[in-house]
Amino acid sequence: MRVGIIGLGHRLGYLGYVFRAIDESFEIAGYVDPAPAGLAELEAKGVSAGRQYASPAELIAGERLDLLMIGSPNHLHLDHIRIGLEAGLKVFCEKPIVTTIEDSLELAGLMGRHGHERLMVGLVLRYSPLYRDLRAAQGAGLLGDVVSIEASEHIEPYHGAFFMRDWRRYERYSGSFMLEKCCHDLDLYNGVAGARPERVASFGGRKSFVPANDPAKEGVNDLELFYRKPSGWESTDKVFDSDADIIDYQVAIVEYANGVGMNFHTNLNVPDQFRRFCVIGSRGMAEGDFVRGYLDVHRMLTGEKAVSNRYANETALSQHYGADEQMAADIVAHLQQGVDLPVSTQDALEAGILALSMDEARAKRSVVDLRPVWDRFDEALLRRAA
Template sequence: MKVGIIGLGFRLGYLGYVFKAIDSSFDIVGYVDPEPAGLPGLTEKGISVGKAYGSPEELLASEKLDLLMIGSPNHLHLDHIRLGLQAGLKVFCEKPIVTTIAESIELAHLMAKFGHERLMVGLVLRYSPLYKDLRTIQAEGKLGQIVSIEASEHIEPYHGAFFMRDWRRYERYSGSFMLEKCCHDLDLYNGVAGARPERVASFGGRKSFIPANDPAREGINDLELFHRKPSGWMGSDKVFDSDADIIDYQVAIVEYANGVGMNFHTNLNVPDQFRRFAIMGSRGMAEGDFVRGYLDVHEQLTGNKVVENKYAATELSQHYGADEQMASDLLESVRTGLELPVSTLNALEAGILALAMDEARMKKTVVDLRPIWDRFDEALHARAA
């Protein structure tokens, strides 16, 4: 399988290794990236990446590809997706696929023109064993009708510091922290809720990564923790005095079109990180944590714990056993058209929710998503030009 990469950063450098480990025929024949942060990792593992091209257009004109993989900074995704679709290729794009509502509408137009099956998205948590088990339990009726959801994604200080130092610190490139990092989680709970989000309120800001909290002010000189995760393009050494415009904590409440309510919380400075949820239904509740590796289900009538699953990290995966499953399914989808557990539509809906959370936070108001969905659906179902 001949593969081209636009944006060979750390993530696609890692995924290139995973895809190659899953299928030895996976062959990166060329890439485009002026600063390929993911290249050394592939080279160390003995994985060839073919020729470096000066532009996406040159790559597409020079190579006959089976798959185009996009890992460029988020604000460039739409242009690179468009080029791949226009070239007639199957395209995989890392999340988030776009960074604004306007881009979401434009991508919906592209889906109407080129079809949904041509674009695959890296919302990898849909492939995780824990989430697959949760959805099976839900389908079996153990939870009954979903009523409310409590969910969070919290990351350790080393990871939060990475966001303050990386290009993702600028919303003009990342879209926002909620979009860049938490679109995974929002997608999962959109799936559980079974409806689109309709109203959103949100609050947040930056309170941890500020000059007053710099340990160096207290004479602490061992700051390796905050530089442990390397940054790539536009990287900086500044952490507590970063010029970032992203938040380091945010809370949001969401009402879905079917009445399900959700509260979501993210924080970038949590020493004992967790990524957990509690889903309350009319017949039971599910509680789990992707980081700590468990899924418990209690039934309503007896209070008994009827599911008690444990999950262990795998050797390949950075995402709780999901990366290798995603690689396997994506490769099969390219070859046979296998239907994937997450779609471009799912990715766009999660992204629009994240962007609505940020709008609500910045404007200090409740955002009504119904007018956005009307515009989105009009684009999504537009007749192909």
């Protein structure tokens, strides 16, 4: 399987190694990136990145490709996806696939013209054993009808500092923190809810990564924590006085079309991080945490614990609770054997629209009604080339 890469950052540098470990035929033929942050780690693991090209057009013209992988900064994804689709290629794009509502509608139109099966998206948590077990418990009727969801994604200060230093600190590149980091989680709970979100309210801002909280002002000299995670393009050494325009905490409430309610909380400065959920249904409840590695399901009538699963936080290959290698295996099987994937481009777009609506609600301090957006979205999905 010959692959071309647009945007050889740390993520695709890592995934290149994972795909190669899963499938020995995986070969990177070439890449486009003027400053490939992931190249050294890829080559250190014995995986060649092939030839460097100056542009996506030159890469596509110069190589016979079975798959185009996109890991460029988020705001460039739509153009790079379009180039791949118009060249007749299968495309894998890291999340989030686009950064605005308008780009979401444009990509929906591209899917209508080129086919949904042509684009795969790196919403890796859909492949995690924990989430698969949660959906299996739901499918077995252990929860009954889902009523409400409580969920969160909280990251440690070293990771929060990375966002304040990296290109992702600018919403014009990332879309927003909620979109860049939490679209994974929103996609999962959209799937559990079984309906589209209709109304959203949200509040948040930045209170932790601000000058008043800089430990250096208190005489702390060992600041390695805040530089532990490397950044690449457009990076800065500033953390607490960064020019970032993203938030470092946000809360949101969501009402789905079927009446399911959800509250979601994210924070970038949590010393003992967790990524947990509680799904409460008419027949039972499921509690889990991806970081702490558990899933418990209790029956409503008896209080009996029907599921008690424990998971490894990381595996030999995976940075995402066993999900990275499963995603690689599933995508290879999809390309070679036509096996269905657990997440679609439409799922990714719907999760992204929810994240963006949370930011709109936060900025406007008002409830956002998504029903008009879904009308436009469905119209775009149905578009066909004349």
